[in-house]
Amino acid sequence: MNAPALPADVLEQLKTIVGEQRVKTDHDSLVTWGVDWTKHYEPRPSVIVFPASTEEVQAIVKLANTCQIPVIPSGGRTGLSAGAVAANGEIVISMDRMNKVLSFLHADRLVRVQAGVITEQLQQYAEQQGLYYPVDFAAAGSSQIGGNIGTNAGGIKVIHYGMTREWVLGLTVVTGKGDILHLNKGMIKNATGYALHQLFIGSEGTLGIVTEAEIKLTRQPQDLKVLVLSVPDFAAVMPILHAFQQRIDLTAFEFFNDTALQKIMAAGHAARPFETESPLYVLLEFEGRFEAVVDDAMSIFEHCMEQGWILDGVMSQSQSQAQALWHLREGISETIAPFTPYKNDISVLITHVPAFIADINAIVAANYPDFEVCWFGHIGDGNLHLNILKPANLSKDEFFEKCKVVNQHVFETVQKYNGSISAEHGVGMTKKDYLGYTRDAVEISYMRELKKVFDPQGIMNPGKVFDL
Amino acid sequence: MKVLVAVKHVVDYNIKPRVKPDGSDVDIAGVKMGINPFDEIAVEEAIRLKERGVATEVVAVTIGKANSQDTLRHALAMGVDKAVLIQTDVEVQPLAVAKLLKSLVEREQPQLIILGKQAIDDDLGQTGQMLAALINAGQGTFASVIDVKAGEIEVTREIDGGTDVVALKLPAVVTTDLRLNEPRFIKLPNLMMAKKKPIETINAADLGLDISPRLKQLKAADPEPRKPGIKVANVAELVEKLRLAEVL
Numbered sequence: 001m002n003a004p005a006l007p008a009d010v011l012e013q014l015k016t017i018v019g020e021q022r023v024k025t026d027h028d029s030l031v032t033w034g035v036d037w038t039k040h041y042e043p044r045p046s047v048i049v050f051p052a053s054t055e056e057v058q059a060i061v062k063l064a065n066t067c068q069i070p071v072i073p074s075g076g077r078t079g080l081s082a083g084a085v086a087a088n089g090e091i092v093i094s095m096d097r098m099n100k101v102l103s104f105l106h107a108d109r110l111v112r113v114q115a116g117v118i119t120e121q122l123q124q125y126a127e128q129q130g131l132y133y134p135v136d137f138a139a140a141g142s143s144q145i146g147g148n149i150g151t152n153a154g155g156i157k158v159i160h161y162g163m164t165r166e167w168v169l170g171l172t173v174v175t176g177k178g179d180i181l182h183l184n185k186g187m188i189k190n191a192t193g194y195a196l197h198q199l200f201i202g203s204e205g206t207l208g209i210v211t212e213a214e215i216k217l218t219r220q221p222q223d224l225k226v227l228v229l230s231v232p233d234f235a236a237v238m239p240i241l242h243a244f245q246q247r248i249d250l251t252a253f254e255f256f257n258d259t260a261l262q263k264i265m266a267a268g269h270a271a272r273p274f275e276t277e278s279p280l281y282v283l284l285e286f287e288g289r290f291e292a293v294v295d296d297a298m299s300i301f302e303h304c305m306e307q308g309w310i311l312d313g314v315m316s317q318s319q320s321q322a323q324a325l326w327h328l329r330e331g332i333s334e335t336i337a338p339f340t341p342y343k344n345d346i347s348v349l350i351t352h353v354p355a356f357i358a359d360i361n362a363i364v365a366a367n368y369p370d371f372e373v374c375w376f377g378h379i380g381d382g383n384l385h386l387n388i389l390k391p392a393n394l395s396k397d398e399f400f401e402k403c404k405v406v407n408q409h410v411f412e413t414v415q416k417y418n419g420s421i422s423a424e425h426g427v428g429m430t431k432k433d434y435l436g437y438t439r440d441a442v443e444i445s446y447m448r449e450l451k452k453v454f455d456p457q458g459i460m461n462p463g464k465v466f467d468l
Numbered sequence: 469m470k471v472l473v474a475v476k477h478v479v480d481y482n483i484k485p486r487v488k489p490d491g492s493d494v495d496i497a498g499v500k501m502g503i504n505p506f507d508e509i510a511v512e513e514a515i516r517l518k519e520r521g522v523a524t525e526v527v528a529v530t531i532g533k534a535n536s537q538d539t540l541r542h543a544l545a546m547g548v549d550k551a552v553l554i555q556t557d558v559e560v561q562p563l564a565v566a567k568l569l570k571s572l573v574e575r576e577q578p579q580l581i582i583l584g585k586q587a588i589d590d591d592l593g594q595t596g597q598m599l600a601a602l603i604n605a606g607q608g609t610f611a612s613v614i615d616v617k618a619g620e621i622e623v624t625r626e627i628d629g630g631t632d633v634v635a636l637k638l639p640a641v642v643t644t645d646l647r648l649n650e651p652r653f654i655k656l657p658n659l660m661m662a663k664k665k666p667i668e669t670i671n672a673a674d675l676g677l678d679i680s681p682r683l684k685q686l687k688a689a690d691p692e693p694r695k696p697g698i699k700v701a702n703v704a705e706l707v708e709k710l711r712l713a714e715v716l
Contacts, residue, residue: 223500227656273653301656314653317542318502319482321653 006046006089010067014049014091017059022050022097033094034072034086036079037139038430045072045086050097054172054180054211057093061209061459062178064091070462073205075147076118078139080343081428083151083204083464090462093209095146101125102212109217110169110186115146115210119153122215131217134161138330146210152202154424156330159380160251161218163424164201170214171197176207176455186214199450204426205461207454221251225288225297226322229304229313230278231255234357236309238350240282241380243300243309248293252285253380260332260374260387267335270327276312282379283329285322332376339389340396341374342403344410347383348419356417360386363409368402383423386410411437427465435466469616469638471514471523472578474569475507475543477536478589491687494589503539506584508546509644512651513614514582515547522616525549527576531560531568537667544662545654551665556672556679564679566598571675573603578639580621585610585643596643606636612647 006025015023024033025047034043046069051057064071072086074094086092095116102112109131113122119133119140126133135148137155147153148164149171161167170186183197184190200207231237241253258279264270288294297315304310316322348356357375364373374387388406390399411421415437422431422438435444444466451458451468458468479485480500488495503511517523528543529552530536540551554568573581586593600607608614608623612631615622625632626645636642672679700706710716 228653271650274655298656298660302660305657313656315656315659317654318480318505325653 006069006091007067010063010069011047013063014047014060017063018049018051018056022052024048024050033074033077033092036077036082036084038080038082038085038428040430041082041085041087043086044089045092046089048074048092048094050094052097054174057174057209057211058178058180060091060093061174061176064459065176065178065457068457068459070459071209072461073146073150073209075116075144075150076139076142077147078143079147079151079428080345080425081151081422081430083426083428083461084147085429088463095144095209095211098146098211099144104129105186108186111215111217112170112186112212113145113215114212115144115149117145119143119145119148126217127220129217130220132220133167133215133217135164135167138333145213145215149201149210149213150204151424151426154378154381154383156252156254156378158378158383158424159253160249165198167216168197168201168213169216171200171210172212173197173200173208173210176451176457176460181208184214202426204428204464206451206465208460221287223288224251224285224316224319224322225294226283226285226316226325227297227301227313228273228325228328229282229284229301230274230276230311231280231282231309232278232311234280234361235354237280237282237379238354239307240304240309241350243304244284244286244297247296247300248286250284250286250380252283252378254283254329254377255379256281256283256329256332256376257374259372259389260336260376261328263339263374264328264331264335269331269335270324273314273325273328274312278311280375281328283325284380285326329376332374336374336387336389339372340399341387341389342400342406344386344407345383345423345425346386346410346414346419346421347381347423348414348417350380350382352417352419353379353382353384356413356419357384359413359416360410363406363413364388367406367409378423381423382419407434414438429464432464432466469517469523469580470525470527470576470578471517472569472573472576472581473507473510473514473526473528473543473548474565474581474583474595475511475528475530475539476504476584476587476589477501477530477532477539478504478587481505481588487688487690491689493685493688501535501538503542504584504587504589506586506588506644506646507539508542508584508651509646509648510582510584511543511546511548512649513644514580515652516649517580517614517616518547523580527552527578529554529569529572531556531565531672533557540667541662541665542654544665544667545659546652547658551667553667553669554672554675555669558672558679559681560672560679561681561683562592562594562598563682564677565595566602567677567679568672568675569595569599570602571677572670573599573639580616580638581605581641582614583641583643585645596641600641603639603641606634606640607642608634608636608640609643610645611642612645614642614648 033048034045070090072090098114098116153164170184372389377384421434480502485494514526526548527550528548531554583596610626611623613624
């Protein structure tokens with residue numbers, strides 16, 4: 001790969017802004033920082049810069065405006081929609097050096113961080129304060145807060161704690177125009193017009209770059225109990241959710257099918273939690289701080305068994321058992337990665353989940369009876385990850401070609417139920433062509449107009465979410 | 469073959485214990501408690517012996533306050549047949565525990581007694597050995613494999629630098645090490661059934677044994693905090709620092 005040439009004077013000016021050592025144009029750096037977890041596109045940035053302050057970011061964005069060179073904000077690069085991929089000679093602004101926790105206001109339970117702070121680092125900081133940052137997912141050890149904000153990251157605790165959006169009370173951003181805005185400043189109550197910070201959450205770097213954030217923390221959950229239940233069919237999953245939710249605040253409600261469990265066991269990553277086999281499993285979690293709650297859970301379990309919704313189940317008796325049970329669910333993505341899965345991240349209202357799943361199952365069964373399908377996901381939020389595994393006898397290209405046809409059917413079904421083609425991974429480049437299944441043309445035109453306000457020259461992460 | 473398993477109700481091992489402000493002891497008021505992990509391994513092993521048809525009955529026993537029942541319920545939910553609580557509010561030390569267990573061994577006549585190699589609260593690691601001496605039975609400590617043969621058992625022991633295999637005549641005492649097995653997850657239906665099962669309670673005072681503490685705890689203290697590390701600029705400086713620290 002040849003790096004697209006950047007005018008020498010631009011390179012010099014970048015070096016003046018961030019320092020000689022903080023500008024990288026070598027091949028290894030370009031292919032490392034120019035890509036995320038998606039492998040669909042060849043990374044071709046022209047330069048990677050590592051600013052250390054909001055002012056440096058501003059100077060870079062202003063320079064990019066002057067030279068008309070596009071800019072790609074880059075965080076932990078764990079995205080699954082190619083939202084941080086630089087494939088056209090862009091300037092990549094890596095937030096890696098902006099990784100400091102700036103301040104903590106105890107009375108407000110509010111922490112101010114730079115955008116390059118790693119999610120897990122924030123979780124650990126919260127723990128040191130005796131508090132909790134509840135947005136959690138498999139990539140938390142690498143992903144950065146800025147990226148979480150860019151995609152409005154969700155994860156495994158959304159059913160109780162909501163998405164990243166719930167926890168962001170303020171942002172410092174550099175707009176595509178090059179202005180620095182301090183938005184909402186950490187306030188819970190602020191009824192003074194448009195909540196601009198909300199626009200930046202989930203905007204995937206198309207409006208500007210988030211450089212700092214004020215994040216709300218909460219109390220630590222205690223005595224988390226994890227249940228894994230074996231379930232006879234999809235129709236039983238929602239009644240189980242309703243039965244538990246009626247009396248207990250669940251902190252997670254996940255599901256996976258037996259194909260997923262078989263893969264995890266075959267990889268030696270975990271053992272079957274109990275001998276009763278079933279097509280589906282539900283993992284749920286709640287705070288068992290009081291004996292009465294645990295007793296409640298047991299009587300609900302008993303009720304569900306009597307109804308035939310649950311065949312069997314186990315409950316963690318210690319934190320290490322809870323972790324072992326969680327691994328059955330959290331280890332799936334990593335375990336099936338070698339099968340080159342075709343992945344989807346779709347959501348519908350919980351009300352529609354049973355009908356939706358039945359439709360999708362019918363599509364897959366009709367078109368691809370031989371394909372192995374791993375179902376898992378945050379079913380308590382109506383969010384499903386449909387993973388179709390590549391049969392060994394198909395080439396990658398043939399397989400993805402066939403999957404494209406499934407895509408069409410799946411997204412039509414999503415549209416039928418007024419759902420989302422991307423629940424928590426963002427749109428980036430991989431879902432861009434399908435945006436119309438979730439957002440209508442008028443709505444997208446408003447988004448385009450909004451982008452022009454913040455980024456009149458169209459230099460911020462172009463080609464992502466929608467085309468101009 | 470009847471198996472007796474001794475279990476202890478201890479502070480949950482995920483809890484970071486705190487020392488009381490007066491330094492007299494560790495503060496366990498309101499702290500989450502659970503089964504001693506080594507004893508959980510003992511229960512698992514006994515149940516596996518029963519599932520293999522080697523053991524006919526598994527009896528779990530604990531010694532302590534009334535709330536130790538929770539740990540017996542845990543053992544019942546895992547699958548033991550019978551649970552006995554020897555109740556006392558006195559702080560029982562290994563010798564006292566061994567004496568109390570001996571009285572139960574005399575009554576129950578088990579062929580095999582399995583205990584954790586130590587309890588994670590006081591980490592004393594003496595009870596199994598003392599019990600074996602008191603009942604004049606063989607002992608296989610720190611077990612990673614238990615192999616039952618006709619009239620005897622072979623126990624593979626975890627020792628420094630390797631393993632050691634001993635053959636013991638029955639009845640025998642075995643203490644468990646971490647590698648012996650991985651305890652099962654508890655099924656909810658079993659957990660519910662365990663709540664309804666009876667637990668036999670024996671008042672320790674009625675056994676007429678001297679169980680008064682022989683050891684006196686002088687104080688409890690936090691471990692020395694770790695000294696902060698330093699960053700060095702280059703190898704030469706690293707070598708110099710290591711020399712100063714007399715490591716090189």
